[in-house]
Amino acid sequence: MNSVKDGFFPDEVIFQILARLPVKSLFRTKTVCKRWYRLSSDKYFIQLYNELSVKNPMVLVEVSEVSESKSSLICVDNLRGVSEISLDFLNDRVKIRASCNGLLCCSSIPDKGVYYVCNPMTREFRLLPKSRERPVTRFYPDGEASLVGLACNLWTQKFNVVLAGCICQWLIALVDG
Amino acid sequence: MSNTSENPNPSSSSAKITLKTSDNELFEVEEAVAMKFCTVKQYFEDEKDNDVAARGSSTVIPLPNVHSAVLARLISYCKKLPQSNAVADNHEEEETKKKERKQYGTPGDLVDLISAANYLDFKEGLEFFNQALADHIQNKSVEYVRKFFGIKGDFEPHEEEKYREEYAWAFEGVDED
Numbered sequence: 001m002n003s004v005k006d007g008f009f010p011d012e013v014i015f016q017i018l019a020r021l022p023v024k025s026l027f028r029t030k031t032v033c034k035r036w037y038r039l040s041s042d043k044y045f046i047q048l049y050n051e052l053s054v055k056n057p058m059v060l061v062e063v064s065e066v067s068e069s070k071s072s073l074i075c076v077d078n079l080r081g082v083s084e085i086s087l088d089f090l091n092d093r094v095k096i097r098a099s100c101n102g103l104l105c106c107s108s109i110p111d112k113g114v115y116y117v118c119n120p121m122t123r124e125f126r127l128l129p130k131s132r133e134r135p136v137t138r139f140y141p142d143g144e145a146s147l148v149g150l151a152c153n154l155w156t157q158k159f160n161v162v163l164a165g166c167i168c169q170w171l172i173a174l175v176d177g
Numbered sequence: 178m179s180n181t182s183e184n185p186n187p188s189s190s191s192a193k194i195t196l197k198t199s200d201n202e203l204f205e206v207e208e209a210v211a212m213k214f215c216t217v218k219q220y221f222e223d224e225k226d227n228d229v230a231a232r233g234s235s236t237v238i239p240l241p242n243v244h245s246a247v248l249a250r251l252i253s254y255c256k257k258l259p260q261s262n263a264v265a266d267n268h269e270e271e272e273t274k275k276k277e278r279k280q281y282g283t284p285g286d287l288v289d290l291i292s293a294a295n296y297l298d299f300k301e302g303l304e305f306f307n308q309a310l311a312d313h314i315q316n317k318s319v320e321y322v323r324k325f326f327g328i329k330g331d332f333e334p335h336e337e338e339k340y341r342e343e344y345a346w347a348f349e350g351v352d353e354d
Binding site for chain 2: 008009010012013016017018020021022024025027028029030031032033034036037055056077078079080081123
């Protein structure tokens with residue numbers, strides 16, 4: 001096997017190679033050395049990675065069996081085929097409420113009012129700060145938001161979550177980690 | 178010895194440019210092909226400005242960082258442009274493209290091709306070969322990638338262990354080295 005001397009490729013070339021790896025490989029490759037770790041965590045790199053991956057959109061399909069309460073998620077990747085993915089890393093039973101730019105907003109089924117924003121590919125997630133206690137109303141007796149929206153501002157790389165119930169509405173801004 | 182890039186239409190009087198590789202081989206290539214290499218283009222334009230007395234096609238452009246074997250491959254790749262970088266539409270097409278990317282040489286050759294394309298500032302070629310290298314390493318272990326690039330892992334063992342635990346999913350299902 002040929003091997004290249006360390007530092008053979010300039011940063012820009014390393015950026016371009018790593019940006020063409022699938023997420024899983026990228027996260028593995030981060031441990032090759034500190035330089036690669038630093039490069040693959042760079043803001044410029046993340047932007048480059050996102051720009052390239054937009055060319056290969058994926059579709060997430062939720063398959064639920066009528067007889068079973070549990071549903072499974074299937075990821076349809078144009079280039080790499082179909083694979084099953086799981087949100088088990090959240091350690092909670094959740095329902096997907098919204099998606100945007102690869103992130104999902106999920107609500108906990110057992111704990112009303114508990115929301116997560118997660119990246120199912122990297123298995124990273126944030127628990128949203130609990131909104132103020134909502135009065136139980138006769139319209140929404142379980143205190144569940146009826147509308148959940150997730151929006152992304154590509155310019156600022158910030159995500160917004162909007163939850164709307166019958167009378168209350170508020171915004172939570174999250175910085176994409 | 179001189180390698181002449183074939184002109185499919187002899188009646189078209191496209192200008193030729195002579196490139197001289199690190200091993201002193203001369204390549205006479207069509208101007209359109211040579212101009213894909215921005216480094217050559219820059220050199221050519223500077224020459225023109227410096228010497229208006231039209232030394233023209235007799236100018237030999239030295240490429241001290243590119244070996245003839247590599248340049249020959251880059252030129253043959255140039256002729257397949259521009260369709261090769263288009264994003265595949267589906268899984269099957271992607272597999273075909275992957276095979277096509279493999280045909281340009283061994284993984285070790287790719288390193289030379291990328292270095293040369295980077296030196297020549299040949300954008301399409303860089304994209305193509307970077308993708309080919311990404312294809313090659315995407316299912317490989319960290320140890321393989323280190324060996325391939327001649328990189329020494331510089332994380333403390335406990336740092337690496339911690340990362341591997343945190344991102345255990347990224348280390349599953351790796352090809353045998």
